[in-house]
Amino acid sequence: MSQRQCDFNSTTYTQTSAGQALYRMIGYTDKKDISLTDVMGYTSWAFRINIHARTVNIAGPYASLSWGDVFRQGMMNLGFTCKSIGEPNLTPPTPRQLQEALLFVQSSIDTGIPVMAWDLFVPEFGIIYGYDDSQQLLNCKDTAEDGLLPYHKLGRGRIGELFVLGVTDTFEVDEIAALRGALDMVLDHAFNHLPRHDEEPYRNGLAGYEAWIQAFRSGSVEVVGNAYNALVVSDAREYAYRFLAGLSEKSFNELPVTQEISRLALAAAEHYREVARHLAEIRTLFPFPQGGTPNDPETAGMAITLLEQALAAEERGIQQLQVMHRVLEQYIS
Structure with a gap:
């Protein structure tokens, strides 16, 4: 199927975009009743x-953290196994990495579950909840915008680094x-x-x-x-x-x-x-x-x-x- 999209609705919010994106993603799983408070x-x-010890710069909340490890470990506590592609390294993805990420995104959306991603429209975490293969476009939502992102822009936002994370399975915890x-x-x-x-x-x-x-x-x-x-x-x-x-x-x-x-x-x-x-x-x-x-x-x-x-x-x-x-x-x- 060339075009897929998850229904999107969220009424609960945190300033921690990482927690917000995880919560939105969880809302499409069989554990959708988990509260944002429990996610956080x-x-x-x-x-x-x-x-940042000298300047308290704006990158602080997510700077240099090993995102994949932290997110996967945290989601295990909620009963999810996850897969991530990419890490914060200030390096745009290679064509092969981009293709791998897009296939993963499409596979997850085909099951009805969005994926979490970094730096879609701004350097914050958001979700990718739909795609149109014929138009090469992703439906994305982050703290700044709910709109369309061309395939080739994934991992090439303001920072220029690729990170996506999706749920691969759930289990009783x-x-x-x-x-x-x-x-x-x-x-x-x-x-x-x-x-x-x-x-x-x-x-x-x-x-x-x-x-x-x-x-x-x-x-x-x-x-x-x-x-x-x-x-x-x-x-x-x-x-x-x-x-x-x-x-x-x-x-x-x-x-x-x-x-x-x-x-x-x-x-x-x-x-x-x-x-x-x-x-x-x-x-x-x-x-x-x-x-x-x-x-x-x-x-x-x-x-x-x-x-x-x-x-x-x-x-x-x-x-x-x-x-x-x-x-x-x-x-x-």
């Missing part, structure tokens, strides 16, 4: 922060194993400097807050980039709070460990609500895309205080998640 939590995007898998990712991100593919000084997790604070102290903050990071990270932490609050109410099939998970999740949720509150004030100080005046000494001082408070609250939240992780490890073993 179980894939760890609600708990991520990645900051154990709730305890899924939560343990999510916490594996959250804690790894919080404490470990994750693999990078470039020499830029990005810092993730708790070190990301320190990098952000240092950029304000140095007076070297990129105006628009800082506002964008504030928008994305503050929105993510609001989802972290909702995810943890929801965990505190889950029954986990009445397993003996349920009560302890509930207690720890509720405690962590309160800390993440505080994180989200402080970051919302940062977002107000530096509205996107106008950006405010981050290098003004008085404003920078206010931002530093808010980030220090957010970091302290996140550290307390992470401590609760570490205990929860140990509880789950003991239960599973």
